[in-house]
Amino acid sequence: xxxSAPRPLIAHVVYxxxxxxxxxxxxxxxxxxxxxRYRHVVVSLTNATEFRQRVTRGxxxxxxxxxxxxxxxKLLPRLFGLFRRLRPAIVHTRNLxxxxxxxxxxxxxxxxxxxxxHGRDVGDLDGTNRTYRAVRRAYRPFVSHYVALSRDxxxxxxxxxxxxxxxxxxxxxxxxxxxxxxxxxxxxxxxxPFNDPALWICGTVGRMQPVKNQALLARAFVxxxxxxxxxxxxxxxxxVGDGPSEGEVRTILARAGVADLAxxxxxxxxxxxxxxxxxxxxxxxxxxxxxxxxLEAMATALPVxxxxxxxxxxxxxxxxxxxxxxxxxxxxxxxxLTHYANAPEAARLAGLAGRARTEQLYGxxxxxxxYEALYExxxxxxxxxxxxxxxxxxxxLTTGSD
Numbered sequence: 001x002x003x004s005a006p007r008p009l010i011a012h013v014v015y016x017x018x019x020x021x022x023x024x025x026x027x028x029x030x031x032x033x034x035x036x037r038y039r040h041v042v043v044s045l046t047n048a049t050e051f052r053q054r055v056t057r058g059x060x061x062x063x064x065x066x067x068x069x070x071x072x073x074k075l076l077p078r079l080f081g082l083f084r085r086l087r088p089a090i091v092h093t094r095n096l097x098x099x100x101x102x103x104x105x106x107x108x109x110x111x112x113x114x115x116x117x118h119g120r121d122v123g124d125l126d127g128t129n130r131t132y133r134a135v136r137r138a139y140r141p142f143v144s145h146y147v148a149l150s151r152d153x154x155x156x157x158x159x160x161x162x163x164x165x166x167x168x169x170x171x172x173x174x175x176x177x178x179x180x181x182x183x184x185x186x187x188x189x190x191x192x193p194f195n196d197p198a199l200w201i202c203g204t205v206g207r208m209q210p211v212k213n214q215a216l217l218a219r220a221f222v223x224x225x226x227x228x229x230x231x232x233x234x235x236x237x238x239x240v241g242d243g244p245s246e247g248e249v250r251t252i253l254a255r256a257g258v259a260d261l262a263x264x265x266x267x268x269x270x271x272x273x274x275x276x277x278x279x280x281x282x283x284x285x286x287x288x289x290x291x292x293x294x295l296e297a298m299a300t301a302l303p304v305x306x307x308x309x310x311x312x313x314x315x316x317x318x319x320x321x322x323x324x325x326x327x328x329x330x331x332x333x334x335x336x337l338t339h340y341a342n343a344p345e346a347a348r349l350a351g352l353a354g355r356a357r358t359e360q361l362y363g364x365x366x367x368x369x370x371y372e373a374l375y376e377x378x379x380x381x382x383x384x385x386x387x388x389x390x391x392x393x394x395x396x397l398t399t400g401s402d
Contacts, residue, residue, distance in 0.1 A: 008089035008379060009039045011105075015097035017048035017062065019267065020207060021292040022094055022118045025173050025367075027054045032368040035059070038375070041086060043079075045072065045098060072100055079104035089379060090114055096121075096132060099139050106142040111382045114374075115139075116147040117157060119289030119310060122211040125327075126287075127156045136161045145378055147171050147371075149290040150311030169374055172314070174367030175295035175358060182301030182355050183276045192277055193263050194236040200341045201236045202305075203278040205271055205293050206285075208243030213307075213328065216284040218249045220333035222256040228338050235341050237262040240274055275300040280340050280347055286327055288312050295362050298322075298354035303347045305336045315362075321354035 012030075017023055030040055031054075040060045042048065045067040052062050063082070067075050083091065083105050091105035092114040102113045124132045140161065146168045148154035154170045157163040188195040202221070206212045221237045239249065239262070246264065253259040268274060275281070281297035281304050288310035295315065297304050304322035306312040307329075316322045323339070325332040340347040 007037065007039045008375075009041065009086060010090045010092060010375065011041050011043055011083070011086060011088040011110075013043045013045065013091060013093045013098045013101040015044070015067075015095065016046040017042060017044045018051050019049075021173075021289070023051060024054075024292050025118070026094070027051075028174065028176065028364055029368060029371055030060055031056050032364060033372060037372065041088070043082070043101070045075065045101070076100070076104050080108050083108035083110055089382075090375060092116065094118055096135065099136065099143075102139055102142040112144045112378050113142055114145050114147060114378070115143045116149070117153045117289070118149050119153070120211075120287040122209075122286060124287075125211075125309075127160060133160055143167075145169065145374070147374070149173060150288075150314055152310055152314075153289060169370075171367060171370045171374070172311075172362065173290045173292055173295060174364035175292065175299045175362055176364050177299055177359060180272050180275065180296045180299035182299070182352070186277060186279060188277045189270075189274055192238070192265075192274075194238070199234050199236050200279045200344065201238055201277060202280045202282050202337055202341070203238035203240065203274070204282045204284065205240040205275070205296075206283075208239070208241050208245040208249065210245060211286050212241075212243075212245070213284045213286045214239055214241075214245055215248050215252060216307075216328055216330065216333060217282055218252040218262070219330045220284070220337060221262065222252065222258055223330050223334035224337045224341070225256075225258060225261070227334060228342075231338065231341055232258075232261070235261070235337070238265060238274070238278065239263070240265045240268050240271065242267045271296065272300070275302065278302055279344070280305060280337075280351075282333070282337070283307065283312065284333060285309060285312075290315065295358060298351075298358040298362075301351040301355040303340055303350035304354060305333065305340070307333075317353070317357060321350055321357055 043063045045065050047064045048062045079101050088110055090112045091110045093099055093101050094116045095118050105113045146157055146163055148157055148168055148170050154168050157168050158165050194201055204217055208214050225232050253262050281302040283291055283294055283306040285307055290311040294304055304316055307327045308324040309327050313324055318324045323336045325336050
């Protein structure tokens with residue numbers, strides 16, 4: 001049994017291993033966890049893109065199952081066989097799309113099945129979707145322990161799904177403090193069209209999909225310029241990322257006649273450098289768990305403007321490190337953009353406060369330490385349970401022989 005081996009194997013199951021906050025957090029975990037304590041394999045129910053190259057350690061195996069859209073009932077026997085072959089000590093599934101793997105993990109005798117809730121999608125923004133609740137409840141008997149990235153998700157698991165509080169651990173994402181540094185002065189990216197230091201750039205980073213709601217930021221940018229025409233000479237917008245919402249964002253900007261005041265940079269690998277060109281970071285999402293990009297922006301000493309959804313309010317000290325606005329409120333977001341654009345010193349001080357908060361609470365090593373401690377605690381409990389079962393079986397045999 002793997003738990004008796006020097007290095008227990010952890011099988012991390014995700015729906016797709018591609019650019020995203022969930023996957024970025026997993027990359028950080030894999031790169032930082034002790035190589036002497038654990039082995040790792042990443043199982044992607046669909047596929048693993050070139051994003052896997054961000055895992056710098058060479059002993060992590062990636063397995064792609066190329067799942068077709070819809071419920072993966074046909075995939076369950078393959079997962080059962082995979083877990084029987086790998087014999088992991090822990091199967092760690094992440095988000096609802098991977099939860100179904102907990103059943104074959106249980107059937108194949110995996111001692112521990114951990115499930116992580118990282119955030120909500122556009123189909124369940126407030127956690128009231130009855131189908132999603134029912135699915136989580138149905139799989140609850142096969143999950144040994146849960147990880148909730150925000151207190152909001154922790155409450156959801158306990159109150160809506162019926163998980164015992166003792167079965168949920170809240171572990172907030174961490175950020176690489178050294179990789180995302182605070183520049184002495186904002187330095188514009190070489191290919192950024194807005195290199196004049198007198199310009200004031202608000203920007204965001206993320207996959208362009210409906211739940212991230214970059215369209216709201218585009219509309220708020222247009223509204224801010226309309227409400228305060230003097231900003232047209234210096235307020236600029238940068239959006240980093242690509243995805244299905246890109247066309248809508250371009251249309252909003254073009255129809256307002258401000259496309260030349262915005263730069264849609266596409267998908268990039270130099271996010272740390274691009275953040276250092278911003279003057280403020282904006283996250284307009286409809287739903288979030290614990291946002292990696294907020295943490296990265298705070299580590300870069302940027303003031304953060306974000307919608308008050310999910311775990312955003314846990315990260316941002318509103319009024320001190322940034323501003324929170326209601327979800328999908330164009331006027332409120334436009335007002336927040338205007339506030340910081342007209343008060344650059346207040347924005348700078350908020351950014352410095354955010355950097356200090358990140359150093360104090362959200363270091364990457366602290367996050368990794370919490371995961372390692374959780375795995376160790378669960379493995380020790382599993383070993384004790386195994387010894388008790390063996391002792392009880394021996395006692396029954398002894399009693400029977402008498």
